[in-house]
Amino acid sequence: MISTAEDTLQLAEALDTTSCDYVFCDIGMRGMDGESSSIAFLRRLSWQERRPKIIVVTMISHSRMLAGLLQLGIDGIIDKRDPIECLTEAVSVIGNGGRFLSPCVAEAVSHLPHSSPARAGVLSRREWEVFRLYASGLLIHDIAKRFGRSSKTIATQKRSGMRKLGLETETELIEYLRQVGLV
Incomplete structure (x- = not known):
């Protein structure tokens, strides 16, 4: 079936x-x-x-x-x-x-180094929305304004999402966003 x-x-x-x-x-x-x-x-x-x-x-x-x-x-x-x-x-x-x-x-x-942890994380709804808006070209302070939050809160949500996905650098984040079709 x-x-x-x-x-x-x-x-x-x-x-x-x-x-x-x-x-x-x-x-x-x-x-x-x-x-x-x-x-x-x-x-x-x-x-x-x-x-x-x-x-x-x-x-x-x-x-x-x-x-x-x-x-x-x-x-x-x-x-x-x-x-x-x-x-x-x-x-x-x-x-x-x-x-x-x-x-x-x-x-x-x-190519995964033995010292590098595997990660298949699940983003929260807010982390995904921060990634989506970031991929659209908005800066952290613009996203913060949109949500009525501080820039520090949005930056923390971005870092948390990156950590969940095992992304360490901005380059890795951009590549991930490209691969999922946001960029």
């Missing part, structure tokens, strides 16, 4: 009503309760004793984020830039008890 979903709420409803062996999910899929991604949902799904195999399909190539997904128990990760044949290869490898990383994902994860 095949089912589709536009967000994690629809995905959860489909999983409640449709028996399946595999879930293919983009981590950029809108999360429940205003979450910016499907990571929190995938974390809960991966903890279930009886669950389908989970294959994440993504454009994000940030090594800490990808390694964090593996720590969550995701069975396979496919970079959207890799060949379409990776989908069938992933099903085959995972069906035989393995874990699958497409070539671009394997390359990105191989």
Whole structure:
């Protein structure tokens, strides 16, 4: 049986009503309760004793984020830039008890230093909104004015979001925002 979903709420409803062996999910899929991604949902799904195999399909190539997904128990990760044949290869490898990383994902994860922690964080609604406005070109003090908060509060929310995602530099943040389509 095949089912589709536009967000994690629809995905959860489909999983409640449709028996399946595999879930293919983009981590950029809108999360429940205003979450910016499907990571929190995938974390809960991966903890279930009886669950389908989970294959994440993504454009994000940030090594800490990808390694964090593996720590969550995701069975396979496919970079959207890799060949379409990776989908069938992933099903085959995972069906035989393995874990699958497409070539671009394997390359990105191989560059993660051992001392660098893996992170697959979930941004709060406000952290996501700060990132969205920052990506649109607003400065921290402009975002603070918009929300009626201090610049220090907004800067803290920005840093907190970056920490959750394992982003250490402004360059990494800009690259992440580009990969999720905000820049």
